Structures are given as structure tokens and as C-alpha cells.
Amino acid sequence: MQRRNFVKSTFGAAGLSLTGAAVSSDVVASSWHSQPNFLAKNNFKLKYAPHFGMFENSAGKDLIDQLKFMADMGFTALEDNGMMGRDAATQEKIAKEMTRLNMVMGVFVLDKGGNSQNTLAAGKPEFVDIFLNGCKKAVETGKRVNAKFTTVVPGDFERNLPIGIQTGHVIDALRRGADILAQGGLTMVLEPLSDTPNLFLRTSDQTYEICRAVNSPSCKILFDIYHMQKNEGHIIPHIDWCWSEIGYFQIGDNPGRNEPTTGEINYKNVFKHIYQKQKAENKEFIFGMEHGKSQKGTEGEVALIKAYVESDSFTV
Template structure:
């Protein structure tokens, strides 16, 4: 099992460009991140390469994430913004050697039919997937919880899976976030088993506080053991809010040798 750290939510003690070095110093060999809005992409690329990191995944532009936006693809007024971002994001992925990009579905729009929104989202994801396929890249789609993210369009695994199938592209897969789905539906292991062939990326945090594994109600030794037993060979992304004074202290559950080289569940301090 191999792990990567999401530098958009971890290492918030430092500016984004410094977080890549902090991740490497903490022993990680791979990172993921949300779209680096407001950052110079050349500087982002240099910071990642200077740190000697792989990039497991990053997001397409999802709008003003700190302001509460959660995706552009289902909003008619943001269609061109998303499509303009696609080649920019794919170029960055190629330069970084990243094979996967995550697309967020967006919020329900008052007064707009849900089916119309999903149809627009489908068209936009098809566009992104077709562009990505020509470069050998994948697009992933995730369900997220509505408690913290507002009226998000896809908030259960079945909804996200149905949407992925409706897109009809072989390079469109599921991103499964254990924390979000514990909040929305529970039944984690059975759901992972059911959808494992569709899942290309997994993210973790504990519930209900979104802290590091071992700080909440999710029995992570069992969940991670079952992910391992399923044959899943992708990354497990750490996307949590540390409960500790520093981000580095929150990694106590994940021995340093596992952060860079991977390992089995028996190697974890859980």
C-alpha cells in the first residue's frame, strides 16, 4: 500500500510552494493537491521537482474552493472556464508525470433541473476525458459530503458510479474518499468491495472531525486491511486536518519507511 500527502490541506503552517519540500522532509515520495489557484504554475512545477516528488493526482480548476465553490462542470456560466482549464491542467500533468486528475461535480443550482445539470457535467467530463485520453491520462470523479460542502451534486458512491458509467469513457474512474462516504452513507468496506474495479484513487481522514486516521470512529486497521486485500494498487491520499500542533506530528500512525516506500497494514501504527 502506497501513500501520498495532500499539500492543499496538510502543511497549512507554510505557503503552498514550501509545502512540497516539507512533505519530502517528512519522508513522503508522492503528493496530491487541489488546483493551485493564484499560484504561478511554473513555480509550482519547480517546487515539486526540487523536492524530488511524484504527483499522484491533482484537481482540475474547481473555482473558489476557500470561498465554498466545489466545481465548474455543472454550471452553464462556468463552462468555458472549465474547458479553458483542461489543456492547461493536462499540460501540467504531463510535465509533472501525473497520470490522474480529479474533477469536482459542483453544487446544485437553484431553479435548474438536476438532470440538466448532470447532462452538462457529463458533456464537460467527456470533453476532459477525450483530451486526457490522447495523452494517456485518467480523469476521476468523487462523491463528497453535503454537511461541509453544501448542495453537492454527487454525494453517494452509487451516484458517482452511475455518473461515471454515464460518461462512457474508459479513462474515467471513481475517486473514493473514505471520510466523505462515512459521513454520507457508512458501509465502507462493502461499498469499496462492490466498486473496487472502478476505483482509481482513495483518500482518507477520520470521521466526524476529519482528523488523521485513529482520531475518530472509523476502524482504519480493518478498512485499510480490506483495501489491501482487494488488490487495490493505487495511492491512498492523506486528506485530513491534523489534530496535532504541527502537520508532521500527525503522521505518527504512518512510519516514515512506509511514507516513501509503502507497506502493509501490519506496518502501520494503528
């Protein structure tokens, strides 16, 4: 289905009249302006970054069409965890279209960084070499797609070693990686995760401590609100405590890891808090939409956009 037909038939039929949605001639044909219920381009307060595939029912499988649809809906950033796995020509094509659409690139995952097979906590030279080679390749990808951030996960615990020794190994490896990334204008954002208790990096305060020890502007925290709700809760205070080391945010409600408004996290309050803090310090974070959809098909995509309009409607 074509993007414009989707906006007309699906959003209109769904009867969505969303407060704050502004009409854009780039999105809605003039013949549709007389319809009372449709979704037009949103003026979001924050830089929300969808992934490829998130609006595939609306825009089709072509990546460039998906980018255009995201921009039509008001999203001003993109995340693509698998960007390093795409060929150079595709990377350059994506970057060119994003420039045309005035969109910015969010994170991509650093390929073959620390993981269960080559955890940085072990301190093994061969594992560190794999990570450092990944950093060099990430710099090349970052330059092609105009990226400033790459996601790094140190890997699993090395449980035969004391925790302090493991932490030292991780810090040493990350210092070397940060030096490589800094030369290419990239920042690694360390992501504490809740997927398995075997993962070395689990909480925001632990990640804060490591970032302070690495002591580089190219090593910051990826504060994934979904994972941190599961592992530690107390979201807004943790954001405040770690604020100086946070480089990036990701989104997902809990339980379910779907769009905001589907779980227990009050995203409207969280977004408002971050918005006010970043405005006071003249910062601007990207918010990766690293989650699923609570409903299937085009209806799920309508619901997702509606959830972001609702959560972004905080007053300042």
C-alpha cells in the same frame, strides 16, 4: 528547525518506538543509532500522500525541504490541490525533486472546474467552456509534474431542473473533458463531497453511475473515505460495489477530519481490505492524506506519523 535535528530531538524525546519502523542512514545520523527511541524511515504498505504544510513545523516552509522530510519518513507520494496555481518554474522544481526522491504525484484540483458559480449541472455552454479550458490547462500542469490524476467536482445542483436532466448535462460535459484529458495522459477523478447539501455529487453510487455513463478511462471516482463516511457509511461494501470505477482514495477520520485513529473509522481494516483487493488485481492506488492534525505543532506531526504507522500495521 532542520529535519535531522527534528528527528533526533522531537521523535526521540517523545519516546516513540514504533513497530515496523526501519533505520535509514538517509534519515538518522550514525551517532543517533544508539538511541533506543526514535522514528526512522517507515516501509508503508500503501502509497500515502501528504500535502505541503502538513510537516511545516518539522521541515520548515521551503517546499523542497518538506518533500525531503516526507521521503525521510517513508511517504512515497504527494498531493497538492493548489498545484495549478503555482508558477511553471516551481512546478518543475517540485517534479524534479520528486523524481530524485522516487515519489509519485497524486491529485491536484482542476482549476475552475464545476463549482457553485459555474455548475455543470446547468448545461450552460459558457459554464462548460470554463470547465473545458480548465481541462486544457490541467494537461499542461500534469505534464510538468508527472501527474496522472486531477480532481473534478461538477458543482452545485441546478434546482430548477429535474435531476435526470442535470445528470445528463454533467455526463455530457465530463465526456468532453475526458477526451481532452486523455490526450495528456490525465484521469479526472470525480469527488462526491459532504461539505454542503447543495453539491450535485454526493454519494459513491451516484458517481459510479456517472462514470459508467461517461465510459472513459479518463473519468473515475475519487473515493474520499471521510466524505463517504459522513454521506453514506457502509464504507467497505461501497468500495466493493464501486471498485471498477475507483481511481483514487483520500483519507480523513470522522468526526474531526483528522488523521486515522482519531475518529470512528477503523482504518486498519479499511486499508487491509483495499490492499488485498489491489494486490489481487495488480493495482496500486494513491491515498491522499486530505485531513488536518488532531494536535498542534511538532507533537501533532509526531502523532500523525504514529497514526499512519499504526493503521498500516495490518497483517496480510
